[in-house]
Amino acid sequence: MSTHRVLAKSAGILGALTGISRVLGFVRDLVIATAFGTGLGAEAFIVSFKIPNLLRDVVGEGAANAAFVPVLTECHEKKKEEFWGLASTLFIIMAAVLAVLSILGIIFSPQIVGLIAPGFVHSSDPEKFPLAVHLTQVIFPYVFLIGLSAFAMGVLNSLKEFTTSSLGPIFLNLSMIVSGYFFERAYGPMALVVGVLAGGVLQLGCQLPALYKRGFRIQAPVFGSSAIKKIGRLLLPRALGSALYQINVFVDSILASFESIVGAGGQSALYYSNRLFQLPLAIFGVALAQAILPTFATQIVQGDMKKFKETLSLALRSLMLVVLPASVGLVVLARPIVRIIFEHGHFNAYSTAITANALFFYAFGLLSCCFIKILVNAFYAMQDTRTPVKTMMFSVTVNIALSLLFMSRLKIGGLALASSLSATVNAGILYYALRKKIGPLGGLQIVSSFIKIFSASVLMGAAVFFYNQGVLGPQRLSPLPWQALYLVLGILSGIGLYVLVVWIVGVEEMREWLRGPCS
Secondary structure (H helix, E strand, O other): OHHHHHHHHHHHHHHHHHHHHHHHHHHHHHHHHHHHOOOOOHHHHHHHHHHHHHHHHHHHHHHHHHHHHHHHHHHHHHHHHHHHHHHHHHHHHHHHHHHHHHHHHOOOHHHHHHHHHHHHHOOOOOOOHHHHHHHHHHHHHHHHHHHHHHHHHHHHHHHOOHHOOOOOOOOHHHHHHHHHHHHHHOOOOOHHHHHHHHHHHHHHHHHHHHHHOOOOOOOOOOOHHHHHHHHHHHHHHHHHHHHOOOOHHHHHHHHOOOOOOOOOOHHHHHHHHHHHHHHHHHHHOOOOHHHHHHHHHHHHOOOHHHHHHHHHHHHHHHHHHHHHHHHHHHHHHHHHHHHHHOOOOOOOOHHHHHHHHHHHHHHHHHHHHHHHHHHHHHHHHHHOOOHHHHHHHHHHHHHHHHHHHHHHHHOOOHHHHHHHHHHHHHHHHHHHHHHHHOOOHHHHHHHHHHHHHHHHHHHHHHHHHHHHHHHHOOOOOOHHHHHHHHHHHHHHHHHHHHHHHHOOOHHHHHHHHHHHHHH
């Protein structure tokens, strides 16, 4: 089976399941927005949910991508008889580390909340800080559940099995929707916390049978094996890189908590806008990156650098094909999208304005964020976790400086713009470093494709802009279902125009992916 076909199939499965998860995520966020708006309950829950998610990247999904998948893939290719013993040892180590982190998180929740949201300590609402601390203490065991779930994902992905691990987020969203919708009135934001914990149980539970079926069993650990040592060496720089990335997140969270500068509801606005931003990022960027990592790792193990470069170039060009028009669409339609999806209940016109402002500026960094996912995984496949740390270190500095520069003038949008620009810097440095490491990456072909795809995206954006002015604007007072229908029609019309233009100008990437499943 050709590389194109494997990637098309894997990325298609991941993208489809991720799309379902994100649609359910919108329903979940709609439940949260309707119940809490950008007020006390939403602010406290978002901060409490953010903290275990930050740790998840360090000890969970980040570890799976950086070290587990490349080393497990290498072991499966060269020493299959040792594969499940290695997986069992990793499981035991992960369970112990995650248990300790969860206990420490519960104990030190007041200090953690004070660090990540210092504005809460001196908030005009005296209930905000203690509520956030209480929710954080209850939600912290989620770190244990999602960390083991990420481990299971890494093992299954190294076997090129992606379906089961992609079902986990669907269960999480369903759990939060049920708990938030049915129990919010009785238990407030605590209902969402319980939904998160139940979702963590379901995420892990849906993957354990697949692991068992493949051959996973708990065995006596072998802590001193060469594979375990290699994973440890790879994880140390990755943990530092994750810590640096979390500094970016901390910066946004800390600055957004100062209402006197960015306005009230900053935490919530960043959360809701980021959720919308994450839809195309997850469906295209994250899904393709997750699917491509085992392929990258296999090509490196086999020493086929030519095919490695071809796969990388195809991935970057394919991302441009779908992400550039999505980015332009978010820029043009930020306000009607936020208004139609979220403006209900306690989510008012002010909430729409600040959320749309953040989404507008986030959209400019969408392609860069997708590129980072692919480029970082290329380094991980080569078992190089140091270079991404160095580039992240510089981009964190850029983000902090730009955030401080923009926040007074652009409010919450300034933090989003700083994130977009720092991501673009990060992607550029990663590309340059990879080219320096392994040689030319087909840059001329990438630039040529970018010019064609960007031109088609701008043309689509202009058409959608006039549609927004002439149709969506006048329909603002219509019933919500009609507004949603007009928005969907506008998006579909824009997609149709874009596909027609890229086909006319002969964008090769579209033809490559259409040929992929049959090649």
